[in-house]
Amino acid sequence: MTEKDIKPIPNYIMDEIFKRDIKIHPWQESMVRYYAYLTIWKKELVKVTVAVTTQKKQWCCKQVAVHGVNSSKCFVKDMEYNYFGYGYRVGWFTEELQPYQKRFEDGKWYTADTKYYDPYAPLINRGVIAKIPEYRYSAYQHYSGRDIISYLRIYSRFPQTEYMLKNGLCAYAENITLLKKFAKDKKFCKWFIRHRKELALPYGNTYNITTIREAYKTDSPLKEVKHFLFRKKQFERETRFNPIRTLFPGWKLQTYFDYSNKQNITDNLYLDYLNACNYLGVDMSKKQNLLPADFYKWHDIRIRQYSEAKAIAAAKNKQELMQKFSEVAEKYLPLQHNKRSAFICVIARSPADLIREGEMLGHCVGRMDYDERFVQEKSLIFFVRTKEHPDRPLVTLEYSLKTYKVLQCYAEHNTQPNDDILHYVNKVWLPYANKTLKQIAA
Structure with a gap:
């Protein structure tokens, strides 16, 4: 795809954008909206993003970005991405909706980095994808993400994304780390599909890759693994609890968490008990010492013994x-x-x-x-x-x-x-x- 391949917006596309925009944003002044449509240029699927505004009771629509599925760069015109949190800005001087020409607005197409110039825009004609044979079975109909072009690029490398979309796992369909593991580990792929009901969560509530890996490796429920990893992360922030982590390395820490919840004790209370036991030389490899059935009883016993031992040792230095x-x-x-x-x-x-x-x-x-x-x-x-x-x-x-x-x-x-x-x-x-x-x- 080159700059010369860019064609004006087809009339039927313009009509469809107008209908949708008026229905969603009925004559909202000044606010810029974005829509996108697909087309095919020289056998390459291309997404064209258009900006829409309504000013002075005039509805205007113009192309601002063009992304080709096989192109590493995109083309941008009359649009600027602001790095300081203002988002995208579009110039409307040519349309006579502003009194002066902005510095980024000259009506020419420029190449830019795709990740900066791809505002979220509802797609008008998704069905065009079916006209390209290699994407016909990509399950694009089930895709609910923000960038169909990015998804199709990933699909070309990892066809497994089709199964994810068809099983309601759109939130994971663009996770390269997961897809690489699918390609190498068939058992993991089967496990993932088997747990699709647990994994099929809306965007923002999905499980991260660490949680998924641990759940697969330990064959534990995802919710339990997520809760454990969150608790473990908080626990590890406090360096004073290192003696406890030494006794309960890795997933054994879950045993300690379950025990402390059951006994209704705090980490500080258990640490006091552990320090007393270590001072007294108690064998913590024995379960009855490590996880006593009645914690408060043995906490008081060890603390009293510790206090007596310390009193004797500290008498000279009192x-x-x-x-x-x-x-x-x-x-x-x-x-x-x-x-x-x-x-x-x-x-x-x-x-x-x-x-x-x-x-x-x-x-x-x-x-x-x-x-x-x-x-x-x-x-x-x-x-x-x-x-x-x-x-x-x-x-x-x-x-x-x-x-x-x-x-x-x-x-x-x-x-x-x-x-x-x-x-x-x-x-x-x-x-x-x-x-x-x-x-x-x-």
Whole structure:
């Protein structure tokens, strides 16, 4: 196809575009619409995109882009693609609908990159495809994507796309990675067709290639695989959970997810249990230790054993720990908050404060290594209380000095605080603490 092959819009095509446009956009001023029609030039299928506008009570239609199925480039006239989010712009100086000629508008055809000059346009005469023998069985009638030319190019390389369209899998018909796997793996092709009801989802809700591959490899339901991969991706963002991932590599992580859901525990709670077991030298290769039937029971046992072992080991360093703890608390004392709220947030001043808080609220803040994390300035422990009862334990939170985030926030017996407290912690105290911490760092 060359520039000389481009012919004017046939009258019957012009009439069809006019009928459709008036029906859909009855005399809408200024807005530019796009339509496309197919034709055959020198045995090559060509798609012509036309722009339509209505201005000064005048309806106008002009060719703006021409794409040949065998051509790597397209021809463009009087149209510009704007890289800054404005989309396509069409000039209408020749039609006397604008007072000046735009810089990209001179009535000449120019070659351009197809991917930039192919606006979405409803197709007027899809049946022309049947006139070309090599596309007659391409199942083009079932194609519902945005670019029939692109699809036919892919069909020429991968005839398997025909089966996908006929089975309602149009959303995957242009996925080159999938098509290559179809060509190499017949079992995968059969599996794909067998699961067509699950896969036949509208655009935007389809399964990605990773989900499909894992579902095929593990012979698992697609929804379960999709949920697992999403949960796994979120889980892997937190590097502190690396010890858990070491115990549950790959798809074994699903076992952990199922267990944590069944036991109704958080990742942080299991990590505390795991750290205690590792410190005590517990054999985690045994299932009864890795996934105890009653997690909360064994969590409390291991935490108590860990606390006792740590108490013995740390007896010699207690005085030094207390001194360092006090120094760190003094350094970050400005992060305390008692303004414009019914709640206050105070920093722990000693390891004894952690022990008292843990005993009063029934959680492990005073029995794990939170005091060491505090001294090493990895994370700080704060107590949320009411102004009315400033000495009565209410909620305990752990704050990361590295990520500026609240790592944990628990009320009595590791329960979630109420909405008022969570709002105070996340919307009032946390922004204040982050701002103050940056000032301290500066």
